[in-house]
Amino acid sequence: MIEVKDIHKSYKMGQNSLKVLKGINLNINEGELVAIMGSSGSGKSTLLNILGMLDEAETGEYILDGVLIKNLNETKAAHYRNKFLGFVFQSFNLINYKTAAENVALPLYYQKTNRKERQEKALAYLQKVGLGEWAGHLPSEMSGGQKQRVAIARALAAAPKVLLADEPTGALDTKTSYEVMDLIQQINDEGKTILIVTHEEDIANMCKRIVRLKDGVIIEDVKVEQVRAAQYVQ
Amino acid sequence: MFNRDRWQEIFQTISKNKLRTFLSGFTVALGIFIFVILFGLGNGLKNTFESFFLNDATNLIWVYRGRTSMPYKGFKSNRQIEFKNDDIADIKYNFGMYMDYISPGINRNQKIKYKNEYNNYSIQAIAPGYQFAEKVYLMEGRFINEDDTQNQEKYTVIGRLVRDDLFGKKSPLGEYVDVGGSMFKVIGVFQDDGGDNEERRIYIPYTTRQLMDKNTDKLDQFVIGFKPEIGYTGAMMFEEKLRQFLKDKHQIHPDDRRGIFIRNVADNLQQNQQFASVLQIIVTFVGLGTLMAGIIGISNIMVFVVKERTKELGIRKALGATPRSVIAMILQESIFITTIAGYIGLFAGILILNSLGVTLEDYFIKNPYIDMQTGIFATVILIIFGAIAGYIPARRAARIKPIVALRDE
Ligand SMILES: Nc1ncnc2c1ncn2[C@@H]1O[C@H](COP(=O)(O)OP(=O)(O)OP(=O)(O)O)[C@@H](O)[C@H]1O
Ligand SMILES: [Mg+2]
Numbered sequence: 312m313i314e315v316k317d318i319h320k321s322y323k324m325g326q327n328s329l330k331v332l333k334g335i336n337l338n339i340n341e342g343e344l345v346a347i348m349g350s351s352g353s354g355k356s357t358l359l360n361i362l363g364m365l366d367e368a369e370t371g372e373y374i375l376d377g378v379l380i381k382n383l384n385e386t387k388a389a390h391y392r393n394k395f396l397g398f399v400f401q402s403f404n405l406i407n408y409k410t411a412a413e414n415v416a417l418p419l420y421y422q423k424t425n426r427k428e429r430q431e432k433a434l435a436y437l438q439k440v441g442l443g444e445w446a447g448h449l450p451s452e453m454s455g456g457q458k459q460r461v462a463i464a465r466a467l468a469a470a471p472k473v474l475l476a477d478e479p480t481g482a483l484d485t486k487t488s489y490e491v492m493d494l495i496q497q498i499n500d501e502g503k504t505i506l507i508v509t510h511e512e513d514i515a516n517m518c519k520r521i522v523r524l525k526d527g528v529i530i531e532d533v534k535v536e537q538v539r540a541a542q543y544v545q
Numbered sequence: 546m547f548n549r550d551r552w553q554e555i556f557q558t559i560s561k562n563k564l565r566t567f568l569s570g571f572t573v574a575l576g577i578f579i580f581v582i583l584f585g586l587g588n589g590l591k592n593t594f595e596s597f598f599l600n601d602a603t604n605l606i607w608v609y610r611g612r613t614s615m616p617y618k619g620f621k622s623n624r625q626i627e628f629k630n631d632d633i634a635d636i637k638y639n640f641g642m643y644m645d646y647i648s649p650g651i652n653r654n655q656k657i658k659y660k661n662e663y664n665n666y667s668i669q670a671i672a673p674g675y676q677f678a679e680k681v682y683l684m685e686g687r688f689i690n691e692d693d694t695q696n697q698e699k700y701t702v703i704g705r706l707v708r709d710d711l712f713g714k715k716s717p718l719g720e721y722v723d724v725g726g727s728m729f730k731v732i733g734v735f736q737d738d739g740g741d742n743e744e745r746r747i748y749i750p751y752t753t754r755q756l757m758d759k760n761t762d763k764l765d766q767f768v769i770g771f772k773p774e775i776g777y778t779g780a781m782m783f784e785e786k787l788r789q790f791l792k793d794k795h796q797i798h799p800d801d802r803r804g805i806f807i808r809n810v811a812d813n814l815q816q817n818q819q820f821a822s823v824l825q826i827i828v829t830f831v832g833l834g835t836l837m838a839g840i841i842g843i844s845n846i847m848v849f850v851v852k853e854r855t856k857e858l859g860i861r862k863a864l865g866a867t868p869r870s871v872i873a874m875i876l877q878e879s880i881f882i883t884t885i886a887g888y889i890g891l892f893a894g895i896l897i898l899n900s901l902g903v904t905l906e907d908y909f910i911k912n913p914y915i916d917m918q919t920g921i922f923a924t925v926i927l928i929i930f931g932a933i934a935g936y937i938p939a940r941r942a943a944r945i946k947p948i949v950a951l952r953d954e
Contacts, residue, residue: 366946385868
């Protein structure tokens with residue numbers, strides 16, 4: 312599903328440039344649930360943003376679902392993001408003046424789905440994350456866990472190939488984190504490929520594979536026995 | 546443009562972001578409103594000016610008399626010049642080829658009475674040609690004619706406001722009014738664009754006035770309507786010849802600048818038209834200035850709006866919004882708001898102008914107005930420039946990498 316070969320990325324800071332990714336090689340198959348770990352500043356977000364086409368690598372090759380992602384203009388990138396990728400952010404990034412249902416429907420709007428279908432799908436995905444009752448509420452009326460679940464519903468709404476989540480539980484307490492992970496595991500069980508950036512070992516252990524980054528290189532890449540989150544959730 | 550989904554999206558952002566909508570709408574409405582008011586007041590100023598100077602015929606030479614300031618041919622200085630009926634005859638004889646008409650004038654203020662109503666009015670004793678000089682329009686009846694002056698008839702043509710004062714709504718034709726002790730028959734009612742003062746007077750035959758003044762043949766002044774085809778230079782030449790002729794006839798020193806005064810409307814007209822066009826230019830500049838201010842205002846607000854939305858735009862892009870759709874959304878929203886607000890400002894301005902009406906006449910602003918075309922033109926200009934002003938930040942926002950936009954707090 313994802314093939315990454317020798318990706319480099321650096322940020323220019325005035326005169327000097329800071330090398331953040333120094334040759335990343337990574338293959339992720341369909342249906343995997345991968346945790347990307349590493350200390351702060353090791354380049355996790357940078358890698359995820361490149362995989363999400365929110366940012367561009369300097370050198371290297373990135374193939375997503377058989378499509379070489381290279382020299383994309385913004386319009387092309389927008390189409391690919393819309394078709395292939397769903398994002399979940401640490402800070403939720405919901406649009407604050409839109410209701411839960413409207414937020415979830417937004418990627419479908421950019422897919423030019425008609426209005427009725429959009430509403431139906433949005434509601435279906437909200438029900439899937441257990442927030443059917445909350446469809447008409449604004450983000451400001453919801454808890455962090457609820458907001459993150461709306462964000463997950465939104466990421467799923469456009470039926471992407473890959474779900475990318477940058478510290479999805481970073482702003483949540485342990486209990487809520489496990490609820491969110493439970494949801495992510497369920498989605499993964501249905502076959503969706505998911506990448507999660509996280510700091511927390513317990514969250515990482517709920518994935519099927521852990522990739523550790525240090526100073527812009529992968530230092531470890533292991534398959535793990537998945538801990539099911541459901542057992543911690545009543 | 547007519548995509549229902551897009552409109553729904555826009556209505557939602559507009560209604561959910563009231564402050565933003567209000568700010569940009571208010572700027573545009575205010576800009577247009579001020580434009581309309583200033584432009585209208587400017588037009589009012591122009592109207593006043595035109596009613597002062599441009600409501601009489603423009604082919605006129607007025608001749609007034611005064612006192613000499615130089616001794617000449619045995620006469621002392623400070624001699625009062627008198628005009629008499631033979632001056633009319635002489636002018637007609639010598640200058641007939643330049644002239645359409647000539648009318649003498651003798652003005653008095655006297656009490657005019659009808660039944661129990663009376664008031665003081667200006668009574669102007671004139672010849673028939675005066676009708677053309679003052680551009681008098683008859684509402685009822687007729688003006689003084691040659692027979693009336695010939696026969697020294699006690700006939701009068703009264704101003705609209707005199708009729709209103711003395712007769713109310715009833716027709717005065719055939720009624721008799723008391724003018725300084727003599728009974729005059731009303732034969733006409735006139736209107737004059739020159740303002741209230743010119744409608745608060747009555748006209749009588751000059752010969753009748755002379756009869757009342759112990760059968761004198763003296764006159765106060767003349768007005769001559771020269772043939773328009775002689776043109777500006779012809780009029781100036783005519784004026785000069787007339788001056789020489791009258792000075793010679795009344796034995797006034799050729800260099801004496803007093804004694805006889807001539808006001809040539811052709812000459813005034815040229816200056817007045819220049820002044821009117823200067824006024825027009827000022828009005829136009831004020832209008833353009835306001836529009837510019839409005840455009841700058843809306844540009845600033847668009848920059849602010851886009852800045853405020855940076856993060857939202859980043860989210861939308863992460864969800865698959867193309868740069869095009871981002872630009873289209875911002876522009877369509879801004880055009881929609883400016884259009885609505887622009888027309889609100891336009892009609893508010895027109896409403897205020899209309900309600901002002903005559904209240905500002907004391908400040909030389911008469912009938913302020915703006916023609917629809919100018920108003921709509923200004924509004925459209927503001928909308929177009931608002932859109933251009935919105936396009937630049939919108940395009941920049943559309944180009945920002947989503948990752949940068951998402952980081953924006
Ligand atoms: N836009 C940027 N400009 C300059 N430097 C940046 C930029 N974004 C990230 N960096 C730097 O690149 C390095 C890697 O950043 P990145 O966000 O990928 O780290 P991370 O592994 O996600 O860290 P964290 O766990 O704190 O989120 C850091 O040193 C950071 O300071
Ligand atoms: Mg990070």
